[in-house]
Amino acid sequence: MAGTQKVDMDGKPRAVIMNVAMHLFGKQGFNGTSMRVIANAVGLLPGSLYAHIESKEALLLEIVADGIERFLAAVEPHVASSGNPLDRLRKMIIAHVEVVADNPERSQVVFHQWRFLSPEYLPEAIERRRRYEACFVEVIEEGVKTGLIRSDLNHRIAVLSILGAMNWTPEWFSPDGRLSAAEVGDLMANTLLGGILS
Amino acid sequence: MAGTQKVDMDGKPRAVIMNVAMHLFGKQGFNGTSMRVIANAVGLLPGSLYAHIESKEALLLEIVADGIERFLAAVEPHVASSGNPLDRLRKMIIAHVEVVADNPERSQVVFHQWRFLSPEYLPEAIERRRRYEACFVEVIEEGVKTGLIRSDLNHRIAVLSILGAMNWTPEWFSPDGRLSAAEVGDLMANTLLGGILS
DNA sequence: CGCATTAACAAACATTTGTTTATTAGCAAG
DNA sequence: CTTGCTAATAAACAAATGTTTGTTAATGCG
Known part of the structure; x- marks a missing residue:
């Protein structure tokens, strides 16, 4: 059965x-x-x-569009808020992990299945992803300008490393685990911002 | 045409x-x-x-098995080698990025398509992935013991962050770009090991 | 040449795919 | 009760799926 x-x-x-x-x-x-x-x-x-639905692709389109929107809605408020860039970046990381943890499957669709949108809808999805990356670029560059973030490292590589670490979370995060999403996000921020050196 | x-x-x-x-x-x-x-x-x-081939799945199986093996072959030598854990970890990160850069598509298969192996072959693939993660866990824990790596952070989260950042590289790395694979790996190691704080 | 082997072709196979159609049951309003 | 509407069903559609078949062209060797 x-x-x-x-x-x-x-x-x-x-x-x-x-x-x-x-x-x-x-x-x-x-x-x-x-x-x-x-x-x-x-x-x-x-x-x-x-x-109830128009087509299989309409399902995918709506899931992807709505999914990206959730990430943007959670992260964008911190981009231009007050407070120093480092604190804001930490909040963005936590917010991101919280969205992932709220629904890892949806996140996987957002991260990987958008490729299968037809050419008609692809550009919009890609643009939204670019906008999302831009959020992190902006805050990091501000952090560099204000001297809070090292200027000797490649910003693009740093952003992509942070995004990569975050986008990998649906692969292993479990809602049943010991750590809450916010805790995981905070610990990830510790690693990504402070590094692992003692 | x-x-x-x-x-x-x-x-x-x-x-x-x-x-x-x-x-x-x-x-x-x-x-x-x-x-x-x-x-x-x-x-x-x-x-x-x-x-020339037995089935579609045989193709996938061979690509995945061979792919994981390449990552292991590139990284494992550094796990138990001489030198301090931090240098070894850096070398492992560079080696990983070099394997990705050598063939981003293969890496995507290794990272994402192994799911579609039939239950018969799944366990072995999962075990090899686990073994790969264990390499990084081992070196990091050694780094903590020798005092080179912060002991105040969650090791598991740190490893998963590093792995996530590395596994995201096939998403954006371009062989035609300005930076070579080794350079990208080195820059990523700077970010992941040293953090972004100034 | 003659013969075995290899690897390609052309065609079909049984299933599965996303989707459409015609029809029927359930239910609220007049 | 009857009408109208919603949403489900049953059945079928054409196309695409992975794979198998029988046959033919090419190749190397005695």
Whole structure:
């Protein structure tokens, strides 16, 4: 009786479908997830999905767009806020990890499955990703100008290292673990900002 | 006439097929790459591939196994070598980036497509990944014991941050860029080991 | 040449893919 | 009760999937 369990359809069924698709896309990938397994997980027949959604790609598009928006919404407020750049950067890292931890599967879709958007929607997704990176570049450069951050290192490499470390978190973070998302984010900030040297 | 160009079949055709599949798997994903597009890229008809390979999954298995082995071969020598842990860790980071840069697509397969191995081969792949992580854990813990590395930070988080930063490199590294792989690795080591504080 | 071997082809295979259609059950409002 | 609407079903669609088959062209060796 595996995989035959229904999902409570309280609330708009479109949201239920989106949610199920999000988890499956995150775990099996977009191309590794058929409409039939989505339907089965929701508790519907394949064709019935199309009463609520337009297409498989529309699902992906909405998940990706909404997902990126959540990261931006969590991080952008700290970019231009008051306080010194270092504290702000720490807050951004924590915020990022919190968004990841809130839903690792969604994060995986945002980080990896956006490639499978059709050329029509790709540029917008890429632009939003660029905007996200720009947030970190901006704060780091401000930190360099104010003398809080080393000026002898390659900023681009530093930003990409930080982003990489953060984007890897859905790969290992467990909501059942000992550390909360905020704690993990704080510890990551310790490593990334202060380094590991004693 | 797009996609009809043949590939020079010098050398064993199996290696050519593997190489083509590796690049496509890395860019489009395992499930996003059909045997037909592989065949077309190689310059063969779909069925002809099976004179040289056993199955699509056999391709993936070999690419993943061989790929992980390259990372291990590059990094493991530094784990138990002489020299202080910090220098060794730096060398490991550089070695890792060099393997990524040598073939970013292969790295993407190693990092992301191993999920699509069948349950039969999954455990071995996971075990090899674990072994790889263990290399970094070992050196870092030695660094802590010898007092070279801060003991006030979470080692696991530190290792995962470093691994995350490194595993993100295939996402942005370009062989045509200004920096060589070794230079990028060195700069990343600066950031990850020393932090960004001034 | 004659013969075995190799590797390619052309064609088909059974399934699975995303999606559409025609139809039916459930239910609220007049 | 009847009407109208929503959302599900059952069934089918064309296309694409990984793979197998029977056959043919090319190659090396006695």
